[in-house]
Amino acid sequence: MIPDRYTTRRIRARYIKALNAIPLPVRRTDPPDTALPIDLAGLPVLATETVDERIVRFSLVVGQPRFRLTFEGIDPDLVGHVVNLETANPRLVIAEPFHTDWALSNEQALTEHAARVWGAITRSCGR
Template identity: 35%
Template structure:
């Protein structure tokens, strides 16, 4: 995981993902680098014990469903790092 400000980058499967924090909504917006369409969706409820993946681009559903645990786990790690950074 690479963390720079509010954006983190990770490779999951064969794709490069960008995670953009929306702190007020306890979610990370997830987009792709180098894959069209670029939007995947969001990992939501990161302040709970049951975060979830919401896929907003139908063309990526199959890929994301197969990797949803990896995407959510990466988002949880990124969220935890971001919260620690904010709390200082």
């Protein structure tokens, strides 16, 4: 019989071993992959666009009709999301209060570019 004081360690050891066996998505590659770059949240960056002298990355949220918008080289980097891409009226949801003024003044450019990219990727995937 195994004493109770050892069961927690053995369960934890088996759990860690199982976690290490799971293939997790790549968070970063060194050097960065130019064909399909990955952002810090582990999402594929499908497009970059310069809007009002800032480089904005459009990352695909897998399984949802939305893009995650982040800045390149600005901290905090998260701007927000463009949602409702499957409709005629995509909408910007601002997630970082620090960038609210900039995002509201450039909302039309961000949503139009997101809709163009969404149209291009859904057209090529055969939906």
